[in-house]
Structure formats: C-alpha cells, structure tokens
Amino acid sequence: MNDQRKVLGVPLTLLPLKGMAWLTAAWLVVAFCNMVVRNSGIETHLPYYFPISVFIGPEFHGTGIPYLVGFLALAVWSLDRVGRWRPTTVLLVGLLLIVLGNLGQGSWREGFIDPFVETTIQYYHDAVDIRDGREWLKSFNQHQVSLQTHGRTHPPFAVLVHYWHLGVSSNLYVFSLLFLVWSASAFVWFWWLLKCLGVARERCHQLTLLFCLVPAVNIYVGISLDGVILSFMTMYLAGLAGVINGRHLGWSTLWMVVGCIGANLLTFLGLFLIAVTGIVVAIQVWRSHDSRLGMPFLWVLGSMFLVLALLDVRFGYNHLEAFLTASAIENPRGLLLIHEPWVYLASRFEGLFEMGLFLSFALLASWKQASTPNTPARSLIIAGTGAFALFLLAGVYRTGETARAALFIYPYLLLRWTETDETHLKAAALLCGLQTACMQLLGNYFW
Structure with a gap:
C-alpha cells in the first residue's frame, strides 16, 4: 500500500523543500x-x-x-489537467494567471496602470509630451539625454510604442490592456519554441503554464515594455529552434528576422540575440559540422542593418550614436570594472541572485533533478546562459534589474525542464506558484 503523504496530489518527499531551505538560508546570510x-x-x-x-x-x-486565492486555485486545478487541453486553452489560462497574479496588488489600477504612470521617470511620461512622432524621431539623437531615466537609455521606439498606444486610446485601462495582450504573445512563442524543439505536446502545455507561474514573468510581463521585448526575443528563439531542427525553414527565418529587428528597436540589449546565435553556430559546427544556420543568420543581420540604414536616411536616426549616448549615460566614467571594481563585483553578484530569486527557489532547488538531453534544447540553454554571462562580465545591469530588464533569459532557463519527470515538474510548479503569490501579496517590484 502506498501511504506516502501528499500535498495537492504530490508526494511530500518529491517537494524540493530541503533545497529551498538551504537557498533561503543562503539568501538570509548574504542579505x-x-x-x-x-x-x-x-x-x-x-x-x-x-x-x-x-x-x-x-x-x-x-x-x-x-485574486491570489483564485490564482493559486487556478494553478492547482490547471496543473492536473493542462496536458489534455488545446493550445488555445493553455494560452488563455496562462493569460488569466498573469491577470490574477497582478490583481494581487489590489486592483487593476495598482496592478496594471500604476507601473506605467505612477512615477515620473517612465517611457509614458516622455510619450505624453510628443506632439508629432515623426519629428520627435528625427531629433531623437539631439534630445536623447534630456529624456527620462528609461527613455534616454533605450532606442526611440521604446517611447514611441507608448505614444502609438496612446494614439489608439488615451484611456489608461485600454492603454494597459494593449500592453498586456501584446506581451502575452510571448506565451504563444514560448509554446511554439517548445514545439519546434520536438517537445511532446503534453510537456509543451505544462511548461507554458509553468512559464506563467514563474515570479519574474508573472510580475513583470504584463506591466512593462520588457514584456513586449520578451515577446520579440522569444519569437526569435522559436525561429532559431525551427531552423536548427529544420522545421518550417522559411517561416522560422522570418520569425528570426522580425524578432531581431523588433527587439533591437526597443532595447540595445537586442544584441543578446546576435551573441546567442553566434554561440549556437559555434556549437553546431563543432559538434556536427552543421552550418544550416549560416544563411538565416545572414538574412537576420542583413535585414537589421537595412532597417537601421533606412531609419538613418529617412528620419536621420543614428542607432549607433544612440547606443553610444546610452552607454555614456549608464557609465559616465567608462568601464565599471576599472573605475569601480568593488561595485562591479557586487552588482554582478546581485544580478545573478535576483535572477535566481525571480526564477523561484523551487525551480532552483529542483535544477539537479531537471533533465535536458543532448539536443538543440541543451545548445540553446548553453548559448543563452553563456551570452548572458558575457553581458554580465561586460558590466551590463549596473544595479541589478535582471529579473525585469533580462526577462528574456527565462525561456532559456525553463528549457532545462523539457524531459523532467512529470511529478517532479508539478511539485516544483506548485511551489513556484506559491512563491509568486506571496511576492505579489507582500510588495511592489516595479520602478
């Protein structure tokens, strides 16, 4: 007779409680x-x-x-059934989890509107001052340094996206809903990424649901530009996976092109995609002399440079100049490692710790039990974490911010669980959702 004690249908012995206890203790000591x-x-x-x-x-x-009671109830109910659902049902439930999680802040206003408008340093506050979007873009390189904290360290389209949304409707509820829906498209691309990697349909559903339960994704995806950036970067990743596995080569190349252009027009960290692809190409050539990524990658680079050239010719917007200006604003004294080595080391440590905390202690504690075979999924994990490590070493994320500004790293990390035992995955997902609910209940994390 099986007399194992269970929590919500999961044997107590499978919950990674010991690992979570050690991680919590380590966090408290470091704090x-x-x-x-x-x-x-x-x-x-x-x-x-x-x-x-x-x-x-x-x-x-x-x-x-x-709302958080509803969030947890929906998560528990869904984890038992998600494998049998249609993809559209999975995506709608995932969106509902995002909505319920952020309503845990108290209301729609507090959960979805205040992050855009509450302070005076957001893209929104630059966007409301724009009278003519074209003229504003033409003079961006001249007035970049006078923008608010976020706007001046990003390409102009980070602000223009907010301006265009306000053009659709100045009603803040509609404005926030537009961002939520656009950002939620990241779930579609994440599901398709798994499909392109050959992951079983049931596991595609389970991991997509887990994606929506991860604290970083649940907290940030629907309330910031970073959710839109995540959607473009995950689109690129899905296309990259499709090319690697030889699935829908033409469409996959198109997704890579659109994803790369979209991401780079919204953030200078779009270069991360170039670094990832370079590492994947190196892995593919080294392992199997496979160069199938070569031509799609050239299409990506050529298309991106063509778009930037057209923007320069048509509107006088110089992307390289904007990047150098943003770099000078972020690091006015130059390379952080040279001028402030102690701050450099401390902030690297902070960035890694924050990224792990917002992945959830449950997933971190179950990392060793997770399983990824020697497949393209593993190559993407290596490429994503490797490129991210290079960015950290280069001094990116001076004050941490990795859970929000590096939201795009989480799809790579979740690939670790593509072949994990279902019971272990469910155990980690339950605790992951519980941490998310607690974090939403006890504080606010946006600036």
Missing part, C-alpha cells in the same frame, strides 16, 4: 552581510532588500487576497 557592509559605510550600490533591485514594501495588499 545580512549586505546590511553589515552598508552600515559600515562601504559603497556597493547594492539594494537594501538584497537582491531585489527595487522593492516597495513590505506592504500587505489585503484587497488582493481574493
């Missing part, structure tokens, strides 16, 4: 050391609530409790 260092007067720029870059709280969102 305590950070407080000691801060109180001693040593400047590291590390946040008070290490490793969360921005945390408004602790504050208890009492009015959000019913």
Whole structure:
C-alpha cells in the first residue's frame, strides 16, 4: 500500500523543500552581510532588500487576497489537467494567471496602470509630451539625454510604442490592456519554441503554464515594455529552434528576422540575440559540422542593418550614436570594472541572485533533478546562459534589474525542464506558484 503523504496530489518527499531551505538560508546570510557592509559605510550600490533591485514594501495588499486565492486555485486545478487541453486553452489560462497574479496588488489600477504612470521617470511620461512622432524621431539623437531615466537609455521606439498606444486610446485601462495582450504573445512563442524543439505536446502545455507561474514573468510581463521585448526575443528563439531542427525553414527565418529587428528597436540589449546565435553556430559546427544556420543568420543581420540604414536616411536616426549616448549615460566614467571594481563585483553578484530569486527557489532547488538531453534544447540553454554571462562580465545591469530588464533569459532557463519527470515538474510548479503569490501579496517590484 502506498501511504506516502501528499500535498495537492504530490508526494511530500518529491517537494524540493530541503533545497529551498538551504537557498533561503543562503539568501538570509548574504542579505545580512549586505546590511553589515552598508552600515559600515562601504559603497556597493547594492539594494537594501538584497537582491531585489527595487522593492516597495513590505506592504500587505489585503484587497488582493481574493485574486491570489483564485490564482493559486487556478494553478492547482490547471496543473492536473493542462496536458489534455488545446493550445488555445493553455494560452488563455496562462493569460488569466498573469491577470490574477497582478490583481494581487489590489486592483487593476495598482496592478496594471500604476507601473506605467505612477512615477515620473517612465517611457509614458516622455510619450505624453510628443506632439508629432515623426519629428520627435528625427531629433531623437539631439534630445536623447534630456529624456527620462528609461527613455534616454533605450532606442526611440521604446517611447514611441507608448505614444502609438496612446494614439489608439488615451484611456489608461485600454492603454494597459494593449500592453498586456501584446506581451502575452510571448506565451504563444514560448509554446511554439517548445514545439519546434520536438517537445511532446503534453510537456509543451505544462511548461507554458509553468512559464506563467514563474515570479519574474508573472510580475513583470504584463506591466512593462520588457514584456513586449520578451515577446520579440522569444519569437526569435522559436525561429532559431525551427531552423536548427529544420522545421518550417522559411517561416522560422522570418520569425528570426522580425524578432531581431523588433527587439533591437526597443532595447540595445537586442544584441543578446546576435551573441546567442553566434554561440549556437559555434556549437553546431563543432559538434556536427552543421552550418544550416549560416544563411538565416545572414538574412537576420542583413535585414537589421537595412532597417537601421533606412531609419538613418529617412528620419536621420543614428542607432549607433544612440547606443553610444546610452552607454555614456549608464557609465559616465567608462568601464565599471576599472573605475569601480568593488561595485562591479557586487552588482554582478546581485544580478545573478535576483535572477535566481525571480526564477523561484523551487525551480532552483529542483535544477539537479531537471533533465535536458543532448539536443538543440541543451545548445540553446548553453548559448543563452553563456551570452548572458558575457553581458554580465561586460558590466551590463549596473544595479541589478535582471529579473525585469533580462526577462528574456527565462525561456532559456525553463528549457532545462523539457524531459523532467512529470511529478517532479508539478511539485516544483506548485511551489513556484506559491512563491509568486506571496511576492505579489507582500510588495511592489516595479520602478
């Protein structure tokens, strides 16, 4: 007779509680050391609530409790059934999980509108001052330094996207809904990524649902430009997977082209996609002398440079100049490693810790139990984490922010669970969702 004790249908012995306890203890020790260092007067720029870059709280969102109860109930109910659903049902339930999770902040206003408009440093505040989008773009290189905190360190289309949304409707509820729907397309591309990698249909559904439960995705995807960037970058990744596996080569190349152009017009970190592809090409050539990515990659590079050239000729927008200006704003004294080595080391550590926390302690603790065979999925994990490591070494993410500004790394990390035992996956997903609910209940993480 099987007398194992179970929690929501999962044997208690399969819950990664021991690993989570060790991770929590390590976090508390490091957070305590950070407080000691801060109180001693040593400047590291590390946040008070290490490793969360921005945390408004602790504050208890009492009015959000019913929504979070619904969020957890839906998560538990779905994890038992998701494998039997149609893809559209999975995607709609995933979107509902995002909505319920952010309503845990208390209301639609607090969960979906305030992140765009509450402070005075957002893209929105630059967008409302635009009178003519074309003229604004033509003079972007001249007025870039006068924009708000986020707008001046991004390409102009980061602000123009907000301007265009306001052109559709100045109603903030409609405005926020447009961003939510656009960002939610990332779930479609993530599902298609798994499909292109040859992952079983049932596991595609399970991992897509898990994607929506991950704290970083649930908290940030529907309330920021980073969700839109995630959708473009995941589109590119799906196309890359399709080319690697020889699936729908023409369409996959098109997805790569559109994803790369879209991402690079919204963030200078779109270069991450170029780095990922370079690493994948190197892996493919080294392992099997396979150069099938060569021509699609040339299409991507050629198309991107053509678009940037046309923007320069037609509107006078110089992308390279904007990138150099943004770099000078972020690092006015030059390379962080040289001028502030202690801050450089501390912020690298912070970035990795924040990325792990927002992946969830449950998934981190179950990393060793996860399984990815020697397939294109493993190549993409290596390429994604390798490129991200190079970006960190180069000094990107000076003050952390990896959970939001590097939201695009999470699809790569979740590929780790493509072949994991279903019961282990469900156990980790349940605890992952519980952490997300607690984080949504007890604070606000956007700036």
